[in-house]
Amino acid sequence: QQQVKQSPQSLIVQKGGISIINCAYENTAFDYFPWYQQFPGKGPALLIAIRPDVSEKKEGRFTISFNKSAKQFSLHIMDSQPGDSATYFCAASLLQGGSEKLVFGKGTKLTVNP
Amino acid sequence: NAGVTQTPKFRILKIGQSMTLQCTQDMNHNYMYWYRQDPGMGLKLIYYSVGAGITDKGEVPNGYNVSRSTTEDFPLRLELAAPSQTSVYFCASSWTVDTGELFFGEGSRLTVL
Numbered sequence: 001q002q003q004v005k006q007s008p009q010s011l012i013v014q015k016g017g018i019s020i021i022n023c024a025y026e027n028t029a030f031d032y033f034p035w036y037q038q039f040p041g042k043g044p045a046l047l048i049a050i051r052p053d054v055s056e057k058k059e060g061r062f063t064i065s066f067n068k069s070a071k072q073f074s075l076h077i078m079d080s081q082p083g084d085s086a087t088y089f090c091a092a093s094l095l096q097g098g099s100e101k102l103v104f105g106k107g108t109k110l111t112v113n114p
Numbered sequence: 115n116a117g118v119t120q121t122p123k124f125r126i127l128k129i130g131q132s133m134t135l136q137c138t139q140d141m142n143h144n145y146m147y148w149y150r151q152d153p154g155m156g157l158k159l160i161y162y163s164v165g166a167g168i169t170d171k172g173e174v175p176n177g178y179n180v181s182r183s184t185t186e187d188f189p190l191r192l193e194l195a196a197p198s199q200t201s202v203y204f205c206a207s208s209w210t211v212d213t214g215e216l217f218f219g220e221g222s223r224l225t226v227l
Binding site for chain 1: 118145154155156157158159162164170172204206208213215216218219220221
C-alpha cells in the first residue's frame with residue numbers, strides 16, 4: 001500500500017493555540033517523512049522532516065512526532081499564528097527505480113484566527 | 115537563483131488541443147518531477163526524470179509525455195486535452211535522493227473546456 005492518510009481535512013485554530021495534523025501509512029519501506037507547507041498560489045515548500053529512527057523532531061514552533069510501531073506521524077504547531085494559515089501536506093518517501101518517490105497525503109487546510 | 119520556473123501560469127484549452135508546460139531549474143539538480151494537484155486530493159506524480167535523457171512514469175502518466183534533453187529543462191506535453199486534465203501542475207526538482215526535499219515551482223493552472 002503506497003497511501004498516506006491525512007486528517008483532518010480542515011482545521012480552525014485560534015491564535016496562540018496548538019494545531020495538530022495526523023498522518024498514517026502502511027508501507028514499512030517508507031524511509032523519510034517530510035511535511036510541506038503551501039500558501040495559496042504557491043508551490044509546496046519543505047517545512048520539516050523526520051526519519052523513522054527518530055521519535056520526535058522540533059524546529060522552532062513546529063514538531064513532528066513519529067510512532068513507528070503504529071505507523072503514524074503528526075505535526076504539531078505550537079503558538080499558532082495567522083501567518084501559519086496554509087495547506088499542510090504530509091508525505092512519505094520511497095526510494096524506487098533510482099529516484100525518490102514522494103507519496104503525499106491529501107492535505108489539511110489550516111486557518112488560524114486572530 | 116530563480117529556482118524552478120514554470121510557464122505558463124494559466125492556460126485554457128479546448129478539448130482535443132495539445133500544449134506543452136515548460137519547466138526549467140537553475141540549481142543543477144539531476145532529479146525532476148511533474149505532479150498534478152486536484153482539490154482535496156494531494157499531489158500525484160505524473161512523470162519523473164533522474165537525469166538528462168532518462169524519464170519514467172509515475173502514478174498517473176496517461177495522457178502526458180515528457181522529455182529531458184538537458185539537465186535544466188523538463189517539459190510536460192499534453193496530447194488531446196480532456197476535461198479530466200483540468201488541474202494545477204507542479205514541476206519540482208531535487209539535488210539527491212533520500213532526502214524528501216523537493217523544490218517546487220509556483221504551478222501552472224490548466225483548464226480544459
